[in-house]
Amino acid sequence: MHPIAIVGPGAADLAGALTDRLDGRTAVVSHADGADGGDGASDGATDGGVAVESPRDRTGADTEVSLASDGEWTGRGRVDGLDAFLDGLAPDHEYLVAVGDSRLRVPTVLLGADAExxxxxxxxxxxxxxxxxxxLDRLVADADAAEPWITRETLVRRVEASADADRSGAIATFTGRVRARDAPGDDRTTHLAFEKYEGVAAERMDAIAAELTERDGVFDVRMHHxxxxxxxxxxxxxxxxxxxxxxxxxxxxxxxxxxxKDEVPIFKKETTEAEEFWVHRRD
Known part of the structure; x- marks a missing residue:
């Protein structure tokens, strides 16, 4: 799923124009109360102040969901955190347009003379x-070029669609996540920042996956960082x-x-409550 956020006055209007141009299943999420560039609650059914619209009611999106005043997103049940909500949308959609929410670490369009x-x-x-x-033409191209929001479930679905899936008796997965601390007394890690050599990292991951797939009894390998x-x-x-x-x-x-971890050129900067440092410079 390729995500884009649109923030500022007129964000909903631009989202509608953009979704009309996108070729693929699209989800639009926005604030139900009109905050941060949203344009008010929808005409669809509501659940606890959250509006969930039927497909293509307003913006032309296949899925449209709004944010309630209590800060919870509703789509497939209630979830804690926007990232978890997007994880639920990603396997079923090619695009996501977030209207009026500036918390997302995704490509963003800023509207308004005072936008910073x-x-x-x-x-x-x-x-x-x-x-x-x-x-709009450039924005559609940017949406297609943006790094996709890939989830573990997305990759599982892809291997399940493999031509050799009927010979498979096992799907194994690994998920790496940000560890807050190694030991109880450590400074808490607030976040990690990852940078990669564009193109090179993806090519190397593809090569590793292809080599592993050549093993006897292995039919498909997928990776995403x-x-x-x-x-x-x-x-x-x-x-x-x-x-x-x-x-x-x-x-x-x-x-x-x-x-x-050993072969793909991805570099990690760690930020704790006490300091910030590039991890490879401490190894």
Missing amino acids: PEDVPGTVIAAADAPGGVD RTGVIEAGEDIVFVVVLAGHRREAFRTVEDGIDRL
């Missing part, structure tokens, strides 16, 4: 005083293996994450 890029955690890909000042700022408790990296039996699956998952 430093106020949003995501990369600002366009800025204009009003929706009409945004090049998130980049940018990832907070304590959030997921970082996934390895998913489709194999004939559990032993091949477990062994390949372990080898896959070991090789990813």
Whole structure:
């Protein structure tokens, strides 16, 4: 799923124009109370102040969900945190447009004369005083080029669709996440920031996955490493293996994450309550 956030006056109007141009299943999430560029509650059914609209009611999206005044998102039940909500949407959608929410670490469009890029955690890909000042063709291209929001479930679905899935008796997965502390007395890690060599990291992961798939009894291997700022408790990296039996699956998952950490050029900066440092410079 390719996500984009639109923040500022007229965000909902631009979201509607953008979703009409996107070729694929699209979800739009926005504030039910109209805050931060949202445009009010929908005409759809409500649950505890959260509006959930039927497909393509307002913006042309296949799924449209709003944020209640209590800060909870509702779509597939209630979840804690926006990232967890997006994880639920990702396997079923090609695009997500977040209207009026500046918390997302995703490509962001800023609207309004007073908009400040430093106020949003995501990369600002366009800025204009009003929706009409945004090049929609360029925005669609940016949406397609943006790093996708990949989840473990996304990768599991992909291996389940493998041509050799009927020969498989096992799917093994590994999920790496941000550890808040190694020991009870350690300073708490607030977040990690990951940077990668564009193109090189993806090529190396693809090569590792292809080599592991050549093993006897292994039918498909998928890997994904998130980049940018990832907070304590959030997921970082996934390895998913489709194999004939559990032993091949477990062994390949372990080898896959070991090789990813050793061979893929991704660099980690750690921020704790006391300091900030590049981890590779301390190894």
